[in-house]
Each structure stands twice: as structure tokens, then as C-alpha cells.
Amino acid sequence: MAAATHGNNATVSRLAPTVRVTDPSSAALQKEARLRFQISNLDFFYGPKQAVFGLNLKIPAGKITALIGPSGCGKSTFLRTLNRMNETIRNSRFVGEILLDGQDISQMDVVRLRRRVGMVFQRPNPFPKSIYENVAYGLKINGYKGRLDDLVEHSLRRAALWEEVKDYLHKSAFALSGGQQQRLCIARALAVDPEVLLLDEPCSALDPITTAKIEELMFQLKDSCTMAIVTHNMQQAARASDFTAFMLDGRLIEHNETSKLFTTPADPRTEAYITGRFG
Amino acid sequence: MMSRLRLMWRKSLNNVMLTLTGVAAFAVVSVLFLILGYLVWNGGKSLNWDFFTKLPKPVGETGGGMANAIVGSLKLLSLAAAMGLPVGLLAGVYLAEFGGKMFSFVIRYTADLLNGVPSIVIGIFAYSLAVLPVRHFSTLAGGVALGMMVIPITVRSTEEFLRAVPGSMREGAMALGASKWRTIITVVLPAASGGIVTGMLLSLARVAGETAPLLFTAFSNRFWSPGWNQPIASLPVMIYTYAIAPYDDWHRQAWAAGLVLLALVLIANLGCRLVLNRRGAIRSV
Amino acid sequence: MSTATTIEQAVPPAPRSRTFIHRLRDGDEVAHVLTLVFAALILLITSMLVYELWVNSHLSRAKFGWMFFWTRVWDPIFGNFGAAPFIYGTLVTAIVALLIAVPLGLAGSIFLAELAPRKLSDSIAFLIDLLAAVPSVIYGLLGIFIVVPIMRTKLGPALKSALGFLPFFQGPNYGVGFLTAGIVLAIMVVPFIISVSREVLLTVPREQREAALALGSTRWESTWKVVVPWARSGIMGSIFLALARALGETMAVTMVIGNDPKISASLFAPGYTIAAVIANEFTEATGDLYLSALIELGLVLFLMTFILNGLARLLIVATEHGGGHP
Numbered sequence: 001m002a003a004a005t006h007g008n009n010a011t012v013s014r015l016a017p018t019v020r021v022t023d024p025s026s027a028a029l030q031k032e033a034r035l036r037f038q039i040s041n042l043d044f045f046y047g048p049k050q051a052v053f054g055l056n057l058k059i060p061a062g063k064i065t066a067l068i069g070p071s072g073c074g075k076s077t078f079l080r081t082l083n084r085m086n087e088t089i090r091n092s093r094f095v096g097e098i099l100l101d102g103q104d105i106s107q108m109d110v111v112r113l114r115r116r117v118g119m120v121f122q123r124p125n126p127f128p129k130s131i132y133e134n135v136a137y138g139l140k141i142n143g144y145k146g147r148l149d150d151l152v153e154h155s156l157r158r159a160a161l162w163e164e165v166k167d168y169l170h171k172s173a174f175a176l177s178g179g180q181q182q183r184l185c186i187a188r189a190l191a192v193d194p195e196v197l198l199l200d201e202p203c204s205a206l207d208p209i210t211t212a213k214i215e216e217l218m219f220q221l222k223d224s225c226t227m228a229i230v231t232h233n234m235q236q237a238a239r240a241s242d243f244t245a246f247m248l249d250g251r252l253i254e255h256n257e258t259s260k261l262f263t264t265p266a267d268p269r270t271e272a273y274i275t276g277r278f279g
Numbered sequence: 280m281m282s283r284l285r286l287m288w289r290k291s292l293n294n295v296m297l298t299l300t301g302v303a304a305f306a307v308v309s310v311l312f313l314i315l316g317y318l319v320w321n322g323g324k325s326l327n328w329d330f331f332t333k334l335p336k337p338v339g340e341t342g343g344g345m346a347n348a349i350v351g352s353l354k355l356l357s358l359a360a361a362m363g364l365p366v367g368l369l370a371g372v373y374l375a376e377f378g379g380k381m382f383s384f385v386i387r388y389t390a391d392l393l394n395g396v397p398s399i400v401i402g403i404f405a406y407s408l409a410v411l412p413v414r415h416f417s418t419l420a421g422g423v424a425l426g427m428m429v430i431p432i433t434v435r436s437t438e439e440f441l442r443a444v445p446g447s448m449r450e451g452a453m454a455l456g457a458s459k460w461r462t463i464i465t466v467v468l469p470a471a472s473g474g475i476v477t478g479m480l481l482s483l484a485r486v487a488g489e490t491a492p493l494l495f496t497a498f499s500n501r502f503w504s505p506g507w508n509q510p511i512a513s514l515p516v517m518i519y520t521y522a523i524a525p526y527d528d529w530h531r532q533a534w535a536a537g538l539v540l541l542a543l544v545l546i547a548n549l550g551c552r553l554v555l556n557r558r559g560a561i562r563s564v
Numbered sequence: 565m566s567t568a569t570t571i572e573q574a575v576p577p578a579p580r581s582r583t584f585i586h587r588l589r590d591g592d593e594v595a596h597v598l599t600l601v602f603a604a605l606i607l608l609i610t611s612m613l614v615y616e617l618w619v620n621s622h623l624s625r626a627k628f629g630w631m632f633f634w635t636r637v638w639d640p641i642f643g644n645f646g647a648a649p650f651i652y653g654t655l656v657t658a659i660v661a662l663l664i665a666v667p668l669g670l671a672g673s674i675f676l677a678e679l680a681p682r683k684l685s686d687s688i689a690f691l692i693d694l695l696a697a698v699p700s701v702i703y704g705l706l707g708i709f710i711v712v713p714i715m716r717t718k719l720g721p722a723l724k725s726a727l728g729f730l731p732f733f734q735g736p737n738y739g740v741g742f743l744t745a746g747i748v749l750a751i752m753v754v755p756f757i758i759s760v761s762r763e764v765l766l767t768v769p770r771e772q773r774e775a776a777l778a779l780g781s782t783r784w785e786s787t788w789k790v791v792v793p794w795a796r797s798g799i800m801g802s803i804f805l806a807l808a809r810a811l812g813e814t815m816a817v818t819m820v821i822g823n824d825p826k827i828s829a830s831l832f833a834p835g836y837t838i839a840a841v842i843a844n845e846f847t848e849a850t851g852d853l854y855l856s857a858l859i860e861l862g863l864v865l866f867l868m869t870f871i872l873n874g875l876a877r878l879l880i881v882a883t884e885h886g887g888g889h890p
Contacts, residue, residue, distance in 0.1 A: 083778060085774065085777065085778060088773070088774065088777065090681065109286070111286065111289070111290070111780050111781070111782055112286065112780070113780075114777060114778055114779065114780040114781075115779070115780030118778060118779065119774075119775075119778035121771055121774065121775065121778075123771060125769070125771035125772055125774070125775045126775075127772065127775070127776070127790055127793075127794075128793060128794050129793070137776070137779060137789070137790075138779040138780065141289070141779070141780070141781055141785050141789070142285075142780065143282070143285045185775070188775075188779065189778070189779065192779060192780060289782050289785070290782060292782075292784060293782035293783055293784040293785070296784045296788070297675075297679060297783060297784055299671055300671040300672065300674045300675035300678075300679065301675050301679065301680075302671075303667075303668050303669075303671035303672040303675065304671070304672040304675040304676055304680070304688060304758075306668070306672075307668065307669075307672050307692060307695070307754055307755070307758060308688055308691050308692060308695075310695065310751055311691055311692070311694060311695045311698075314695075314698060314702070314706060317706060317710065318702070318706075321709075365602070366602050366605055366606070369598065369599045369602035369603070370599065370602045370603040370605070370606055372599045373596075373599035373600055373602065373603040374603065376599070377595070377596045377599055377600065378603070382603075385607065386603045386604075386606055386607060389606055389607050389610045390606055391873070391877060392610055392870065392873070392874075393606065393609065393610050393613075395808060395812075395869055395870070395873035396613070396812075396866060396869065396870075397811070397812025397813075397814065397839060397865055397866070397869055398812070398814065399812070399814045399839045399842050399843055399862065399865075400613075400617070400812070400862045400865060400866050401613075402846075403616075403617065403620075403842070403846075403858075403859055403862045404612070404613045404616055404617070406846075407616045407620055407859075408612075408616070427609060430606060430609070431606075434606065458591050458592050459592045459595065460591050460592050460594070460595035461591070463595070484697065485697065487699075488697075488698075488699025488700070488701065488702070489699070489700075490699070490700065490701045490814070490815045491700075491814040491815055491839070491843055494843055494846065494847065495846045495847050498847070515699060515701045515815075518701050518702070518705060519701050519704065519815060519819070522701075522704065522705050522708055522709075522819060523708070523819060530709070533705060534705070537701075537702050537705050540699060540701075540702065541698065541699070541702050544697060544698070544699060545694060545697065545698075548693075548694055548697040549694065552690065552693065552694075556690075
């Protein structure tokens, strides 16, 4: 196996793109029978340009899966296909199958899909409304029954923000610090009770202390909410996730339990990346 | 928790509203084509050689033309240009190159203020300045009124295009020993000249169509107006006078004049905006 | 000895270089002063404008005082002048214009900013900017010969039969009047609303829209509940600008409003606006009081548009400098 990876890396990846994917189903996944997402042979195109090549991945329920890789490797693009967010970009399309709990998401109503699969963005983007209204937004448009106040409080608690804002619910969201705004965005996303939460480098604009808070938050949430997080920060992936997938040039190179991937990476490219030799 | 019915309602609302916005946008654009269409149809019929060469006939008689109004508009525009453009240009240079913070803010604010003054009020002002003291209407008074309206647009575009000239160009000149004013005249102004000139043309195109400020400054004239001290005919005022009169022949001529005026204004605008778009964004309004 | 020479040589040849630098500096000074004078000229012109308006309306202000605003009479023969019919007409036509133009303009700007592909949006915006350049007298021409007959023969009767129970749509309909003027004004100010609102909407950050969509909003919901509120101040600003334009509009209104200084509830009735009466009667004004009253009306109009334009600029700048804070 080691011999096969010498020589031209590009040749190897063209020939056998998934040769190094250690399918966790053999090990960890068999303990977890449920898979949230099953992605098969995903190709993604921005117009004529292809950004993702033949991606196969299984995202298990109740766990945190991290997506790592150098800039431009396609991890954000891939993440955004999971809630069809890329549809807002003209001339983009994907080929392949993405199943959410066994259902093909391209056949699903997109509004419904996005309620089930939530997203937290790189930079906090609260609406120009009060804290309360931000969290209530998703609830209101979906016409949720039940007392709005209770649901808002519940979401803010899940996001570990309640204690800090409970007396200021009607203040503008912009009055909060960056870290608080990001937790507000998490609360807002959690309010509609998604099954999956996609996080696109959520801590890149935040300081280490806030980052730690958010990682702890993720740990507490994962039982009720499957998470997939794109991160540039390998230490974060190593700390916070259960499974890690390494991508390079639009291809999935390796996918394994985090502890295994970081201590004994199967692919030399993975090893090169995590030891900081590139990217 | 989310009923199927509610989702259906949300989606149909979505489709209806989005369609309506498209309808609105196209409705507004179609007004433009409607205007053009009507003017070309009604005005084109009445446009003949007489229109451009003959003087208006006495009231009640058919025929005649608007030669004096065309020349009149040109005379008024040249006066407005002579009076307003230099002020706008130099003030723009001041704001972009020399201005202190507070004073520049005041000047800019005032220019914006002047821009927002209703044209009829500008007419009143020009009246009190140029008509009242001499007790008669004149081309000069009309020129003063239009000249004042030219200033704010010219100032804003001059300043904008001067500022857009990169600092590196200025520094290059100054490093060679050029003084500030020399840099401005030989390097900065030429670099910005395209934008500045188009800004000037746009301001002239705007005042070319103004009627209200001329009503009691330049007034009107059914004959030629030699010199600068007599009342003078202009296209917009003629259109107004003829349109509200009870004579069909005059209506016909009003359409023709409207077509000529609109054609000139639109061509000037089209040309200027296309040039500016290629150079960089133009601020609307 | 040698040190003395060196020190002497170290001193620059005084007279020549000083005049050279002097000349240079003077050139810049001259340029500075020259341009400053012209910039100050703008200040001078505007101040004089306000001054002349104030001074020349003195007679009327002295005679009528604040009653000028409430008096409904406009009687040149007996020298009794009141501004009420004109203020009423100005406001009514402007309000009718906004009621039509704001929904139309906002909808159009939403289409151009959110839905249309960039190239199409830019082309249409370009055409709409051209609409804004059409002279007012041309709108008046079309108003007289197209809108008035339609109002008299088709639109008026239709409105009467559908909404005739409202006082707005009662009374005789000659084609000219408040409603016709409002419609023509609406067409004239819609380009301003679309233009400015579109620009403002385009500055709303992508992430706002994406956040709304990611929560499962439809496109309309994300636009109406998130993007538009973010741009709220700028859109308000565009409406104020449009209003200021509508208030000061002269020619098109004069040609279709009927020129009757009366206050009526019916929108079909002829009326008068401040700008229209000045345009019509300024050259006919016999006597200083008459003229002074007209100029006072001009002063009132000036103040109204001054305040509106000031507010409008503030609001537009507020959105550009960082978003809709609630």
C-alpha cells in the first residue's frame, strides 16, 4: 500500500480516488446503525468548473463529523450541497445521490429540507432585529404552535446563551459581542428543531475562549442534533469531532474516527496535511 | 408541526409575490417605451423642414415652425454653460484637492441643497436677480436661472472623478517637482476629463428640458431674439404654450417639438451614461 | 580659515531659491484661493436665494402672518391671499402619487435587486434611469393628450362605479384634477424610488439572505422579512426623495390639474398646487402684494423640499454605513 502512493500523487488520485477512504462502517459505524446523510458519487459544478469529484461519505446520526482540508479543497462547497444552499449561486449543479434518512434531497421540497438541515455561517449574521425576534423568526414563518416565549427560551438555553441575554431579549442583536452573536445564530438555527446542523467554520472569526465555549456547546448538542462542521483548525477537529473527513482538490481522501485519523492516518497526504506540511 | 397546508400557502404566496415584482418592473420600463412610441408616432407625423426653419405663425394661422425656439434653447444653454460650468468645475476641484473638512462638508451640503430646490423657485430667484432690477425679461435672466441649476450636478461629478484619480499618479508628478496646481492641471484633470466632461453634458441635458425657470425669466418670443437682453423663445416653453392652447395645429407642433426635445435629451443621456458605465459606476439620481 | 569657508558655503544662495519656492507656493496659493472662491460662490448663491425669497415675500408675510396658511381664499382682485388650497393640492397630489409609486417602485426594485440576473437588472435599471431624465413638460404633454382623456372616458367612470361610495370618487369628472395629476406624478417619481431602492437592496450582505433561507424561508419570505428590513432606512430615504420631487414638480402638474384654487374631497375635482399657481400667475401678477404672496408660496415650497431632502439624504447614508439596526 505504501508503495502505491509513491510517485505522482495526481495519478494515484485519478486512478483510485477513494482507495484510501477507510470506511468507518467496518468499525465505528456498525455500532451506530443510523446514518443521517448518505452521499454517493457526488460531483459538483460551478458552471463548467468542477469543484467536487466522486465524493462518497456517510454521516452518522448523533455524532459530530469534521471536514478538514486546505483552502479551496471543496469542503464548504460540499457542506452547502447538503442543504442545497448552493442553489442560490447561478449555474451551479450537482450530480449524484444525497440521501437524508434515506430520502433523496433533490426530490424533496427545498424549504422543508432547510428546516430539517440547519446552517451556521462563518461570520455571525444575526438579523437586524431584537434577540427575541431573531430566534423566533424560524418559528414564526413555520407557524409553530405553542408558546413562542417558551420555545425561544428553550433554544437560547440549548445554545448556552440564555443566562446572558434573558433580561435583554428585546435589545438589538447587534448589541451582543461576536461570540454571543454566533451563539445567537446557533440558537436561531436550533429553534426550528433541525435534525442536522451544518457549521461552516463557525469559530474562524472568534477568539479562543469563545471557540472553546462553542465546542463545548456542540458536544452537549450532538445527541439531539447531528453535526457536520467544516474547519480550518485541525486542533479543533481533533478536539471536538467524532469522525473526520479529509478532502483535497475536491476529493475525499480519508474518512475515519477522529482519534484514528489523527494518530494513524492511512493516507500519506492526510499525514502531510495534519502535520502541517502543506495547507 | 408544520402542516402541509401551511407550506402550500407559503409557496403560492411566494410565487404570486415574486411574479408581481416582475410585472411591476416591466410595467415601469414599458412606460418608457410608451412615451417614446407616442412621441415618435404623433411627433414624427408633424416633423417637417418647416419646423426647423420657419418662425411661428400668428395665432390662429396654421403652419410655421419653431426655428427661433431651437436657436433660443441653444443660446440659453450656452449661457448656462458659460456661467455654471466653470463654477461647478472649480468648486469641484476645490472639494477634491484643497478642501478642509468642515468647509467642504458645508459646500457639498449646500450644493445638494441647491440641487433639490424646485426649479420654479430657482426661477423666482433668477427673476429677483435679473428681471426685477431692469424690469424686463431677457435671455440673460434665463441663462442665469439655468446656469444655477447646472452647478450642483457639475460639482458632484467633477469631485467624484477627480477623487477617482489614483494617488500614485499625483505622487508621480509631485516627485518630479511639480507643484500642486501644476499637478492638477497637467495630470489630474486630464485623467479625470472624460468623466468630468460627461458630467457636464449630463447637467446641460437636464437643464435643456427645464421649463419652469424660464417662464418668468426668458419668458417667450414669437420672433428672433437678437442679443441677450430680450425675451427669447425656447423649446420647452413652446411645447407648454402650444399644448395648453385650443388650436389643433398648435397641438401638432407641440408633439413635434416634444419629439425633438426628447430625442436630444435622451441621446445626450444615453451617450453620457454609456461612456460612464464603461469607465465605472455612476451614482444614480 | 577653512572652517569659515565651509560654513559659508553651507548656507544656500539665499535670494534665488527663495523666490523660486515663493513662486511655487504662490501658484498653489492662488489656485487654492481661486477654487475656494468659486466653491464659496455656491454658498453665496444659495444664501442669496433664501434671502431674496424671504425679503421679497415680506409684504405678504407682514399682511397675512400665520393666517396665510389657513386662508382658503385666493382673491387677486381684493388683495386677499391664502395658501390653503395650494398646500392642500400639493399634498394631495403628492400623496396620491406616492400611494401609486411606492408599491410599484418597491416591487420593481425587489425584482431588480433580488430576482433578476445581474445583466438584466443592470439593463433595466439603465432604462429606468433614462426615464428619470425625461423632461417634465413631456410628461405634461402625454398627460394632457393621453391620461386626461382616459380618465374622462374610461378610468373615471370605472372608479366611480366601483368605489363611488367614497367621497374621493364622487362629483363630476372632467378628466383633469387631483387624481390625474397624482397619476402623472407617480409615473415621474417611480424611477427615483426604483433606482435608489435597488442600489440600497444590492448592498444588503449575502449572509443575511442566506441565513433566512437556511432556516427554511421561501425566497419571498427571506426578501420581505429580512433583506428589505435591512435596507429599510435607505428605502425610506428614496421615498422621501420621491416625495420632495413630487412636491416641487411644476409643469406636468400644471398641465393636468385644472388650475382651480379650491379644496375638495373628490379626487376628480380640479385643484391647484403651489408650483402650478406660481407658474401660471407670476407673470400676470398685478401689484406688489400679489407678487409677494406668490413669492411667499415659493418660500413655503422651498422649506418643504429642503426638510424632506435633508431627511432623505440622512436616511440613505444611514443604510450605506452599516445596515438596518432595528
